[in-house]
Amino acid sequence: MQDTLTLEQQIDLQITSSGPMSVATYMGICLTHPTKGYYKGADPLGARGDFVTAPEISQMFGELIGFWLVNLWQQMSEPKAFTLVELGPGRGTLMADILRVACRAPGFRDALKLRLFETNPALMAEQNARLEAYEPKWLQDFENFDDGPVLIVANEFFDALPIRQFVRKEDGWHERQIGLVDGKRAFGLSPTPIPTSAMPDAVADAPTDSMLEVAFAGAEVMTRLAKIVARQGGSILAIDYGYGSTQTGDTLQGVRRHTFANVLEAPGETDLSAHVDFGALANVARAGGLAVQPLATQGEFLKRLGIAERAAALSGANPGSAEDIRIAHDRLVGQDQMGTLFKVFCAHSPGLMPPGFVS
Ligand SMILES: C[S@@+](CC[C@H](N)C(=O)[O-])C[C@H]1O[C@@H](n2cnc3c(N)ncnc32)[C@H](O)[C@@H]1O
Known part of the structure; x- marks a missing residue:
């Protein structure tokens, strides 16, 4: 496709030539189009960007996760080599705060191999500037991990992965799509129904017009990571806004310069995200052989730490x-701020007892 076209033009051209696209396809293009995607452009984080994340609010967030990681490393008998992975490390702030604290534990620094998974070149440069001393490497995929346990951290990563949306009608579930009406992007539904039996049991009795979101991309990432952690030992800590069991509701949202924005407007300039179905991620992690802690709110987790x-x-x-x-x-723990909205998910090798949760 011609890169001289704007992202809007490219999306509209694709709809004109191939028909309406799924929400997942639209999100994927808007967020990670190779040159014009939201996460391929300038640093979107911080006070001047579109949103502020927990590690950018205070060093306390990363420091407490640093203590948490040392605790797990000690529970694993202080392995002489282990991999610490961050998914979507942003500016590298969280990892810098984690490592400033964790590397005070004798042996932790020498055992550490730091791996980052990031799509944004501008953020990669910031991560390198902050974390160079720890010799990070960037993962291209979730294959070829070094031997030894793997500890994985992800703050506000899963919400940025594309979701599909389905709407319940009399004859089954119809996928929500984005098409053009009078030349303007608009939501519509695929004419082909998907039988109720193909959808999760949790939504079997959902009334007409209910919306179901399916985070197939997040499930794919969790499947791969769970396989690695089950084989090599370790844990996956994911913090995000979300819910504990599959439910209905439209959580797709757009944010531009700290304000909610229409998801169909200004593609590539608007952050698109959706609440994370931690129940679905837990099912995938358990199927991969991991134990899963009961979901904690961010407020509860940080207070316990x-x-x-x-x-x-x-x-x-x-x-x-x-x-x-x-x-x-x-801001981090308040019930009316991030404390309740954000949840903490942990899947881990059976036998570990991650602090901060109530089993
Ligand atoms: C909302 S930001 C959170 C940044 C950081 N974790 C924090 O808390 O400040 C999402 C992060 O995930 C990265 N990201 C988003 N989609 C990604 C993808 N498909 N693959 C790899 N990284 C991605 C972004 O570039 C960014 O670093």
Whole structure:
């Protein structure tokens, strides 16, 4: 396709020539088109970008996850070689905070192999600038891991993967598609129904017009990672907004410059994401041989790991920043802020007991 065309023109041309596209195809093009995708352009994170993530709010977030990782490494008898993977590392802030703390544990730094999975060249450069001292390598796929246990961390990664949407009608479920009406992009439904029996049991009784989201791309990633962790030992920690068991509802959202935006407008300039179905990810991880902790809210998880104590220690050391630290603490754990909306998922080798969860 001509790269001189804008992303809008490319999408509209594809619809004109091939017919309406699925939400997943649209999301995939908008987010990761090789030259014009949202995640291929300038750094979208931080105060001047479209959204602010937990590690960008406070170092406490990454530091506590650093302690958490050391705990698991110790539970595994401090292996002399292990791989630490971050999926979608953003600016490298989370990993820098993790490693500043974790590498204080004797032996952790020498045992560490750092691997990052990232699609955005601008962010890769930032990750390299922050993490160069730890000699990171970027994964192209989820094959060829070094021997030894694998600890995986992902903050706000799974919500950025494409989802499919289906709407219940009298004759079954119809896939939601994006077509052109009077030259403008609009949602519609595939005419071909999918039988109810082909959909998850959890939505068998869903009323007409219910919407089901299926995160096939996230499930694919989890399947591959679970296989590696089941074989080599370790864990997968994923933090995101989402829900604990498959349910109906439209969670696809667009955000541009800190404001909700129409998902069909400004493709490539609007962040598109969807809430994560952690119940579906848990099923995939269990099928791959892993144990799964009961989902925790971000607030509960961080409190159990000691965020109040960490905030007090930081404030004691920097009295001039105490108010900022209090505000950051409240943003991370507050029920009306990120504390309840964001959930913490952990799948791991049977036998490990990851802290921060209530089994
Ligand atoms: C919402 S940002 C979160 C960044 C970081 N984890 C944080 O919390 O600040 C999503 C991250 O995932 C990356 N990403 C999105 N889609 C991806 C994909 N398909 N493959 C690899 N990385 C992807 C983005 O470039 C970005 O680094």
